[in-house]
Amino acid sequence: MDTPNALRSGWASRFGFILAATGSAVGLGNIWKFPYITGIHGGGAFVLVYLLCILLLGLPIMVAELLIGRCGQRDAIGSFMALEGRKSPWRLVGWGSVAAAFVLLSFYSVVAGWSFDYVCKAATGILHRGNPEQISGLFGELTASAPRLVFWQALFILTTVGIVIGGIRGGIERWSKILMPGLFGLLILLFLHGMFSPGGMQSLKFMFVPDFTKLTSRSLLDALGHAFFTLSLGAGVMITYGSYLDPEADLFGLSFRIALLDTLVAMLASLTIFSVVFSAGMPIDGGPGLVFKTLPILFMQLPFGKVLALVFFLLLAFAALTSAISMLEVVVAYVIDEWGWRRAKATSFGGGAAFLLGIPCALSFNLWEGIKLLPGRTVFQSFDMLVSSYLLPLGGLMVSLYAGWVWTKEREKPASCRLADSGVLFAVWHFLVRYLAPAAVLLVLLNEAGLFS
Ligand code: TRP
Secondary structure (H helix, E strand, C coil): CCCCCCCCCCCCCHHHHHHHHHHHHCCHHHHHHHHHHHHHCCCHHHHHHHHHHHHHHHHHHHHHHHHHHHHHCCCHHHHHHHHHCCCCCCHHHHHHHHHHHHHHHHHHHHHHHHHHHHHHHHHHCHHHCCCHHHHHHHHHHHHHCHHHHHHHHHHHHHHHHHHHCCHHHHHHHHHHHHHHHHHHHHHHHHHHHHHCCCCHHHHHHHHHCCCHHHCCHHHHHHHHHHHHHHCCCCCCHHHHHHCCCCCCCCHHHHHHHHHHHHHHHHHHHHHHHHHHHHHCCCCCCCHHHHCCCHHHHHHHHCCCHHHHHHHHHHHHHHHHHHHHHHHHHHHHHHHHHHHCCCHHHHHHHHHHHHHHHHHHHHHCCCCCCCCCCECCECHHHHHHHHHHHHHHHHHHHHHHHHHHHHCCHHHHCCHHHCCCCCCHHHHHHHHHHHHHHHHHHHHHHHHHCCCCC
16 A cells, blocks of 8 residues: 555634535535425425435445545545555546546536526526516526526636635635535525415425325435435545545544535525425426526515525525535646646646536537437436436445445554544444445446336
């Protein structure tokens, strides 16, 4: 084994780390995707399954990723090489993670760009003009315009680069300390407003009163897949962020707090969105258009709707930004650690490359709509499927296999490679990561590959 590197400097405080890691976890997945899939899968029962998946599957894998990073003291690929040797096949797991983070950034920034556009629309009042058809038509107008999509995507990546270039303390941690409290503040404001609206009660019932007849095997698998995505697992984020953690930090406690905050945001966002939808008597299973098409119409019918709309899209933009930061940092850490580049150069390079790869994704909503990469899927859809359905679960599977079967007691000599608790908590973790997590993730993967359909 290579010598694990001298401990590198990193987060200024554990609180700063929690905010940055929570910033990665809380993203479009929480505010855009979770509400609409919960709507489609019928609420309460789905939420319950999702919570179990976070607890039994997501948490143990998060602990494993943080541990690998903290022990290896390098980027996602370098950490595996530091632990297993330069030529070890485990480094391929690192490779898969960095590739996943990079491709994810390229198409995530297109959707994140929409949130920038809607902030602008809400601030200038364009979002409040005209009848409901015209308002929901704005979304189609946006995605039909290639220059506008590319412009917002570029601006979003530029903002991300501007933050990551400042480094861990001066960039990522500093901005997380501004953006995350901002996000929580805005969300609580909207949530309180939603709970006092006519649809508040109905929204609570929908989320928390389970109706198990609504559960299908598809909902189980979606819950599992989403638990994974929302915690930013399988793309090296937690390995990279973990490498900047101090050796004494309690990885169980930190992971638990991150997962708790992430879940809280997803719940509050869904309750808020559902209360608006119920207040207007609209159907709850509107799908992906829920946030960009349905919500703006509904905001217009509420008192203070203009302010609420602005606040909401600002929230979405903040959430997307702190997630994109973490994706870029995975790539940047790799380029700095393994190629020896300076941060400024590595960040501009990583951001620029992700921007270029994102252009075909943006164009696949308009000019290149007809071009299919995978059968029947546009470039955007193909990238999304490749990463969300295959690379991330595969990365998580390998991490749990590694932590459960390859990691030995021998490893745990330096403090940075030890989990603080070696009692009951450790035993539970080890069991989950050794048996339950790999089995469950394998199930999802096989299902995505079409084995059960
Ligand atoms: N978790 C984020 C969300 O919910 C997305 C995200 C950020 C992510 N970094 C990631 C997902 C790394 C997988 C891997 O939107």
